[in-house]
Amino acid sequence: MKIIDDIFQLKGKNHDLCVAIGAFDGIHEGHKDVIEGAIKRAKKIGGKSVVFTFDKHPKNFMSHKTTPKLINTKEEKIHLLEKLGVDYVIFQKFDKHFSSLTPLEFLKLLKTIRTREIFVGFNFRFGAGGAATVDDMIEMGKTCGIEVNKTNPVTSGKKVISSTLIRELITCGELDRVKNLLGYNLFIIGNVVHGKKYGHQLGFPTANLKLIDKIYPPFGIYGAKVQIEGYDKVYDGVVNIGRNPTLKDGELSVETHILDFSDYIYGKKVIVELIKHLRDEKKFNSIDELKTAIANDVLIWKGYLQNK
Ligand SMILES: Cc1cc2nc3c(=O)[nH]c(=O)nc-3n(C[C@H](O)[C@H](O)[C@H](O)COP(=O)(O)O)c2cc1C
Ligand SMILES: Nc1ncnc2c1ncn2[C@@H]1O[C@H](COP(=O)(O)OP(=O)(O)O)[C@@H](O)[C@H]1O
Known part of the structure; x- marks a missing residue:
């Protein structure tokens, strides 16, 4: 093309x-x-x-x-x-x-x-x-x-079916209906950029995307599929869309922990397909609570994928 x-x-x-x-x-x-x-x-x-x-x-x-x-x-x-x-x-x-x-x-x-x-x-x-x-x-x-x-x-x-209707549905987080009208899972393409390096300390490194202004679904944790430039395999992942209030409380970020993966992929282009909302983003009282919550997100998403 x-x-x-x-x-x-x-x-x-x-x-x-x-x-x-x-x-x-x-x-x-x-x-x-x-x-x-x-x-x-x-x-x-x-x-x-x-x-x-x-x-x-x-x-x-x-x-x-x-x-x-x-x-x-x-x-x-x-x-x-x-x-x-x-x-x-x-x-x-x-x-x-x-x-x-x-x-x-x-x-x-x-x-x-x-x-x-x-x-x-x-x-x-x-x-x-x-x-x-x-x-x-x-x-x-x-x-x-x-x-x-x-x-x-x-x-x-x-x-x-109209772009206006789909925009409204994305804003409300209606991912299944959005998929139905688009004919594909809502996805985000972005290049992996450096974050604050808390991910490795938590035991859950996250690929942070360079974000471009567009509509994002509501803040929350999502189960996803991840394609990484240069890799043939499509990975599973858990994504946080939000402001990370426990550790950072900054600007909007989209961060994906890729399951069963440990390579450095800074600068690479990734496609994150959002499949299912798992929970809302939360401010936790301690880092341990945040770690436990992320570990649980991973378990829930793996369980969902196994029972599909
Ligand atoms: C599956 C998942 C769920 C998360 N849930 C929350 C959350 O509920 N609240 C929160 O403050 N941060 C949450 N985080 C974000 C972590 O705080 C974030 O990954 C961490 O700050 C790493 O940032 P860094 O990539 O800049 O090092 C979550 C991250 C992942 C991967
Ligand atoms: N399973 C994984 N999921 C996501 N990124 C990973 C994973 N394993 C290694 N990485 C690498 O680690 C980086 C994320 O680590 P992290 O400590 O969160 O740093 P940063 O704050 O720069 O995002 C990713 O950008 C990627 O290069």
């Missing part, structure tokens, strides 16, 4: 393109329908699939909207799109010039990079200020020779 930060970099390529457009925060089951539509079609016509998304959430540029904290960082989005099998992803700079294009100018721009078909969700809006609807786009597409495919809403129960 090639990553591009400006649409113009695709000019002059020798392929027809099928382009899925959207903010795609979460790449949830609804987004997947749109993106897979572009991938399938591109294969059929012998062209390439493109995901056209933005370097910042478009709501950043609409003064009347508040910017939500996002489900995925850019790196996490790339990880998900790579797994889907997309050929190109454009993280378009949503700058003044780009955001002031009229709907027709935008479509003409897509035409210059040999866009044959566009794939968008049912509620997509485009052009300066979100001026045009998908139905407008379908009509305008006819004048530019671009077929516009509108994907129907994907539902779960009676609710339409």
